[in-house]
Amino acid sequence: MSDPHAAASGLIHQLATLTIREAMTLLDARAISAVELIAATIARMEVTEHGIHAFVHVLANEARQQAVEADRHRVMQRRQRPLLGIPLGVKDLYDVAGLTTVANAAQRRNTPPATHDAPAVASLRAAGGIVVGTTVTQEYAAGVVSAPARNPWNTDRIPGGSSGGSAAAVAIGSCLGALGSDTGGSIRTPSALCGVVGLKPTWGRLPTAGVYPLAPSLDTVGPIARSVPDALTLYLALANRTDEIDGVDAMLAPLGTSGLPLEGVRIGVLGDFFTDDTQPDVIARVDDAVEDLRRLGAEIVETVWEGAAAARAVAALVNRVEAGTVHEEHLRVDPDLMGQDARMRFETGQIIPGSRYLRARLAREVLRDDIARRYCDLRLDAVVVPTAPATAPDASILQVEVPSGIEGVGTAFTRLTMPWNATGQPVVTVPCGTDRDGMPVGLSFVGRPDEEVALCRIAAQYERATGWFRHAVLAAS
Numbered sequence: 001m002s003d004p005h006a007a008a009s010g011l012i013h014q015l016a017t018l019t020i021r022e023a024m025t026l027l028d029a030r031a032i033s034a035v036e037l038i039a040a041t042i043a044r045m046e047v048t049e050h051g052i053h054a055f056v057h058v059l060a061n062e063a064r065q066q067a068v069e070a071d072r073h074r075v076m077q078r079r080q081r082p083l084l085g086i087p088l089g090v091k092d093l094y095d096v097a098g099l100t101t102v103a104n105a106a107q108r109r110n111t112p113p114a115t116h117d118a119p120a121v122a123s124l125r126a127a128g129g130i131v132v133g134t135t136v137t138q139e140y141a142a143g144v145v146s147a148p149a150r151n152p153w154n155t156d157r158i159p160g161g162s163s164g165g166s167a168a169a170v171a172i173g174s175c176l177g178a179l180g181s182d183t184g185g186s187i188r189t190p191s192a193l194c195g196v197v198g199l200k201p202t203w204g205r206l207p208t209a210g211v212y213p214l215a216p217s218l219d220t221v222g223p224i225a226r227s228v229p230d231a232l233t234l235y236l237a238l239a240n241r242t243d244e245i246d247g248v249d250a251m252l253a254p255l256g257t258s259g260l261p262l263e264g265v266r267i268g269v270l271g272d273f274f275t276d277d278t279q280p281d282v283i284a285r286v287d288d289a290v291e292d293l294r295r296l297g298a299e300i301v302e303t304v305w306e307g308a309a310a311a312r313a314v315a316a317l318v319n320r321v322e323a324g325t326v327h328e329e330h331l332r333v334d335p336d337l338m339g340q341d342a343r344m345r346f347e348t349g350q351i352i353p354g355s356r357y358l359r360a361r362l363a364r365e366v367l368r369d370d371i372a373r374r375y376c377d378l379r380l381d382a383v384v385v386p387t388a389p390a391t392a393p394d395a396s397i398l399q400v401e402v403p404s405g406i407e408g409v410g411t412a413f414t415r416l417t418m419p420w421n422a423t424g425q426p427v428v429t430v431p432c433g434t435d436r437d438g439m440p441v442g443l444s445f446v447g448r449p450d451e452e453v454a455l456c457r458i459a460a461q462y463e464r465a466t467g468w469f470r471h472a473v474l475a476a477s
Helices: 004-016 020-028 034-052 060-075 119-126 164-172 188-194 228-238 242-251 280-295 308-326 328-333 340-351 354-377 409-415 418-423 452-466
Strands: 055-058 087-091 130-135 177-182 197-200 220-225 266-270 299-303 382-386 399-402 405-408 427-434 440-446
Touching (some): 004 034, 034 087, 130 164, 177 188, 177 228, 188 197, 197 452, 228 452, 280 299, 280 382, 308 354, 308 418, 328 340, 399 409
Parallel strands (some): 087 177, 266 299
Antiparallel strands (some): 055 130, 382 440, 427 440
């Protein structure tokens, strides 16, 4: 006789491990209902949250009610919204109507609830998405740890940050996609460390209104998901291009006509700055990925970008100064409520001379032109680099070992991501394997400005051929 509890558990796992595109297909065919999918998602949270701590607020009752409405909408055969019934997480940096945007900051715990959704949240809801909860961020999004959230691959380790709760929730299956934000790598780093896909769009492509700022000239809104098609689907919803979502599979079709899906694509492989102080296991997985890209028909162009270190320094300085200005009132009124790391970061930003900030902004323009010329001169469609120089470290240590020695997590996990915040280019990180401890490694595809779809099309060919993203959903502990 079958065990009904085991059957229910199996259904919960099955529904909670779908990709967004798979769930959309099943919902449209009425093979599953939104009520079933949301119930499975909430049940998954109940099993996993004690170890993952990905969520700040869980909106279980609201999500269940919205699922009933989604199913009723389908029965009445009205015009379908593409994400109707899809469970999504929202980083606790975005305003969600009725909730306090805490940003993991003691200074904001008594802030009145938001009266309106941030435009990004409103866009996902308009497309039919159901917000199941808000996810943990680093305090004010200023860091890479995201405590108390933990990494689903090993709960002794950090998920990365600052969008660590979103990445952990997607990886463990307590939502199918989530919103992150990226100022110095905060979408890409946790996505890489948790084995999922993160898309940082071109700076300025999506509105940041209603998102608590860190450094406004760098802040970028974007999605975290399980696959490149899922990430592109969420991006199109965020960009209010919902009429294009049904065509995502066609957008991501192979580029070649001879059976090689990357035929005619030129991909630059950047060395030096991006590889010189990176863990050997990470380098090995990235090297494997480059060979995979070559086998898929891509023309590989090995090169360097001499401006990478300067771009990282420019982004770091701009980040510090702008964050110090954003938090000027917090530092004046109640600095003791602020965590030591955040306070030190913001106070440092306030004492950097304005002349240095101005020079950094001017240098940023030079660096943008520099990397654009490199793409043009070498006829590159994208470049690939390691997303992070190391895999996720133990939460009790917060240091990583790299070839040059021991490096603090804040320095390590922004070192390879910040250059692309300086240039503002779109970047999508995808899983490309694991290290000797079984922890995920991320590979970043960096594209031309405003060419998110073209970039995702390249990354999707790699993802489809290698299947690494299928390892992203983990069994509940």
